[in-house]
Amino acid sequence: MPQFLILADDYKDPDALSRRMSVRKDHLMRMRIEKAAGRFIVGGAKLNxxxxxxxxxxxxxxxNEDAVKNWINEDPYIQGKVWEHVEILPFRIAEV
Structure with a gap:
């Protein structure tokens, strides 16, 4: 199945971090479920x-990319106005 790299940038307003923290638990719970289903491979926060x-x-x-877009739109970070800009790139994990 195709793999994709998602790079997301948060909004930059003064309340952005507090919005992130308010929905973070829901986002992480979703990632646990998606990992168990084999859809989420790895991820984490970008730090300033x-x-x-x-x-x-x-x-x-x-x-496919449309499935990724739909998947992203269901995330608490989109619904909670945390992610302002999302980039989707085709990706392949190296087999070493």
């Missing part, structure tokens, strides 16, 4: 110079 979260990186495995 102060060590604060300001975006995300995820590797997912889904049928």
């Amino acid at each position: 110079e102060q060590g604060n979260m300001h975006g995300s990186m995820l590797v997912v495995q889904l049928e």
Whole structure:
């Protein structure tokens, strides 16, 4: 199944981090479910110079880019207005 790299940037307004924190538990719960289903491979928060979260990186495995877009739109970080900009790139995990 195709893999995709998702790079997401948070909104930059003063309340962005508090919105992230308010839905973070729901986002992480969803990632646990998606990992068990084999759709979420790995991911984490992008950090700024102060060590604060300001975006995300995820590797997912889904049928196609449209499926990835739909998958992203169901995420609490989209629904909670955390992610402002999302980039989807075809990706392949190296087999070493």
